Amino acid sequence: MRRFETSLRITAVSLAVIATVVLGWVLKSAQPILVPIVLGALVAFLMDGISSVLARIPLYSHLIPGWLRMTMTTIVMFVILTFGVAFFARNLEPVVRAIPQYAEALSVIVSDFAARFDYEVELTWQSLDRVVFDNIDLQSVIRYTLNSVSYSAGYLALVFLYAILFLIERESIAVKIAAIVPDDDARRTVWHTIDLITDQIGTYFTTKTLINAVLGVICYVIFLLFGVEFAAFFAVLTAVFNYIPYVGSWIAMALPMLFAIGSFGLGLEAFLLFAALSAAQFGVGYFWEPRLMGRSMNLSPVIVMVSLAAWTSIWGLIGAILSVILTSGIMTIMSFFQTTWPLAILLTNNGEVPSRDPDEKQESMTR
Numbered sequence: 558m559r560r561f562e563t564s565l566r567i568t569a570v571s572l573a574v575i576a577t578v579v580l581g582w583v584l585k586s587a588q589p590i591l592v593p594i595v596l597g598a599l600v601a602f603l604m605d606g607i608s609s610v611l612a613r614i615p616l617y618s619h620l621i622p623g624w625l626r627m628t629m630t631t632i633v634m635f636v637i638l639t640f641g642v643a644f645f646a647r648n649l650e651p652v653v654r655a656i657p658q659y660a661e662a663l664s665v666i667v668s669d670f671a672a673r674f675d676y677e678v679e680l681t682w683q684s685l686d687r688v689v690f691d692n693i694d695l696q697s698v699i700r701y702t703l704n705s706v707s708y709s710a711g712y713l714a715l716v717f718l719y720a721i722l723f724l725i726e727r728e729s730i731a732v733k734i735a736a737i738v739p740d741d742d743a744r745r746t747v748w749h750t751i752d753l754i755t756d757q758i759g760t761y762f763t764t765k766t767l768i769n770a771v772l773g774v775i776c777y778v779i780f781l782l783f784g785v786e787f788a789a790f791f792a793v794l795t796a797v798f799n800y801i802p803y804v805g806s807w808i809a810m811a812l813p814m815l816f817a818i819g820s821f822g823l824g825l826e827a828f829l830l831f832a833a834l835s836a837a838q839f840g841v842g843y844f845w846e847p848r849l850m851g852r853s854m855n856l857s858p859v860i861v862m863v864s865l866a867a868w869t870s871i872w873g874l875i876g877a878i879l880s881v882i883l884t885s886g887i888m889t890i891m892s893f894f895q896t897t898w899p900l901a902i903l904l905t906n907n908g909e910v911p912s913r914d915p916d917e918k919q920e921s922m923t924r
Contacts, residue, residue, distance in 0.1 A: 585871045592875050593712065597719025599762055599882070601727075602755070604630045604720065606763035627724065635717050641793070642713055648790040652812075655786070659819030666822050746893070754889050758882055769796040772806065772841045776834060783830045785817050799842075800878040802861050806838050856885060857906045 584591065608630045612623070621629075738744040773796030780788030791813040798809035814831060821827045856864075864884040868876035876883075884904070892901035892910035901910045 581867075581871055588872055592872060593715050594719055595879060595883075596716045596875070598723055599758070599879070600634070600716055600720035601723040602759040602762050603766060604634055605724065606759050607634075631717070631721065631724075635713075638713055638717075644789075644793065648787060652787050652790055655816070659816050662819035666818060750890070750893055754886050757885055757889065761882060761885070765800060768841060768846050769799045772796055772799055772837065775837045775841070779830070779833045779837065780813065783817065783826065783833075784820075785813055785830070786820070787813075787816070791816075797878075802865055802881050803858075804865075805877070806842065810834055810838070855906050855909065856881065856888065856904060860884065860904050 604627065608623070608626045611626055611630070734744060734747055738747050773792045776795045777788055777792035780791055785791065791809075794812070795806055795809040798805040801808070810831075813834075814827070817830050818827050821830075861881060861884070865877055865880045868880040868883060870876070872879070888901050888904040888910070891897035891904070898910065902908055
């Protein structure tokens with residue numbers, strides 16, 4: 558009997574590993590189809606969250622009906638994101654063209670600095686310049702990036718189309734669930750699961766967007782004070798990369814620091830800029846953000862990093878940005894099944910998973 562149980566467990570684990578590999582392959586292969594759908598759902602969450610916040614304004618909520626609030630929110634968001642894509646298209650080419658100039662200035666600065674300590678790195682940096690800028694067709698890189706941004710305009714329209722369809726579909730989902738799940742208790746459990754996932758994702762994405770916008774404004778002011786070229790572009794880049802957990806905003810600091818060191822040298826001004834940006838990152842990311850987020854995701858830091866690597870390998874930059882949201886949704890769904898419930902606990906930060914009992918959630922809300 559024990560041998561049979563052991564064999565059964567090994568078989569189950571093997572099937573789970575195979576299913577995970579197959580699922581990863583399917584997600585990677587279906588990326589062009591799935592990514593705009595997922596992004597459309599997140600934009601729908603964001604629009605619904607903004608509309609709900611605006612509904613709390615007494616005079617605004619009385620004068621403007623719900624459908625008109627959502628329509629106005631959709632139009633404003635589409636205009637803002639369209640201008641964002643146009644902003645990147647206008648600034649990306651000059652930034653890419655300026656990189657060789659600043660990299661060359663940086664190589665000279667580092668060579669001079671190393672010479673003070675009797676180190677000879679000039680040849681190494683010259684070789685790096687030849688490898689990077691002689692073997693890479695910069696014009697091709699610029700054309701590729703501009704084509705990608707131009708493609709993003711149509712991609713953005715597709716994402717918003719999915720978002721609008723999700724918002725429209727929301728009105729009829731109750732009827733569909735009632736038809737699929739006629740049992741009252743089972744239907745309450747289904748709605749409990751949907752509410753948990755939507756609350757987690759909506760709260761996280763809306764709050765994270767607000768935090769990123771504030772961080773972008775702070776970095777923009779810092780870049781302006783230090784006279785960094787392309788300050789607005791680097792500020793927006795920092796805000797976007799801050800969606801990537803732990804490492805995103807620090808990666809975004811590398812490019813403006815390259816421009817700053819190429820302009821200022823390895824002196825006090827570059828050090829003060831790095832200190833100011835680091836203070837902004839620590840203040841927003843490690844003090845303000847945890848207080849706003851609370852335990853909305855409740856994922857283990859190790860799991861966050863593992864999911865970041867996994868989703869990046871599957872969907873690239875988009876996967877890195879969505880890694881926390883996707884993993885949190887998977888964790889919540891796993892917590893509602895007895896067989897995967899222990900795995901859901903392992904994914905959490907404090908061992909607490911969402912309650913499978915809708916009544917327990919209601920009682921905790923009324924306390």
